[in-house]
Amino acid sequence: MRVLLVEDNERLSALLAEGLRRAEWEAHGVFSLEEAEGALLVGEYDVVVLDRGLPDGDGLELIRRIRNRPGAPPVIVLTARGSVKEVCEGLDLGADDYMVKPVSLAELVARLNAARRRGFTAVPAITLGSLSYDTLSRNITIGGEPFDPPPRERTLLEALLRAAPRPVAKETLEARLGGLGRAVQANAVEVYIHRLRQRLTTQAGDVAIQTVRGLGYRLARAGDPTPDGI
Structure with a gap:
């Protein structure tokens, strides 16, 4: 708890x-x-x-x-x-x-x-396109089928889902990765975001990770305009 x-x-x-x-x-x-x-x-x-x-x-x-x-x-x-x-x-x-x-x-x-x-009794699932996240069980599905990326990619995906469609700062994502108990390299967020993007492109064509210039990343429906960086 x-x-x-x-x-x-x-x-x-x-x-x-x-x-x-x-x-x-x-x-x-x-x-x-x-x-x-x-x-x-x-x-x-x-x-x-x-x-x-x-x-x-x-x-x-x-x-x-x-x-x-x-x-x-x-x-x-x-x-x-x-x-x-x-x-x-x-x-x-x-x-x-x-x-x-x-x-x-x-x-x-x-x-x-x-x-x-x-x-x-009140916590719902978070759904974006075909992607769904049960906030209690932490199960992620795409079109009803289980989606279970490796731990660090899952950590980033959960953070992006909870914030969607708002962007999450790169520094915030780095801090989340650091909480997994292993050293985080300078380009770790970029590496794991790249891998996660590839998985989502393959399995959930209606959802995309967008880079928000000067800030970080956000999860949105594929084709949604990327907001201006701040």
Whole structure:
């Protein structure tokens, strides 16, 4: 069970992460909205624990950005902002739960488990053309037939599917490859994207990986115009 912990207080983040690990949750800590959105693009999390007072904005902005994305995980807001107005604001925006600091670790774990159970009933498959990805089982099919590329190509494909049709920065994809426990060479993303493109061209002619100049790559329907790089 994986939780994305979005908390800019590094000491508190470390203490929470250690407590959650003892409760059999694998905690990944990030410290800003930008880092959180990048982590959600390339990683798989059962729940997000989200602070509001982040260095680059109100944590609720993350909920605005992800609430309509297929497969978005449940979000528990954990913050010192606890007025009735602020709690209602978070819940009305789409938070699955709202907790006001300080909280006990036991209560946080119980609410994480509850949010995870609710999330399991609502996570759909992600479909693009003939390509389909089950976010729970991680099974990928093309036209209903299993598609199982090698691990590093699968890692890139999952990241691109979760973001589609938005582009994913090359640096984000490199970080995802690095998480597989082997050294990543300077041109690793290009090599594995090239191989994955060849497989998709052969087996899914209606889906293509596009290079977005100056940024990275995106997955789109074949023939869709490539957006301008930024």
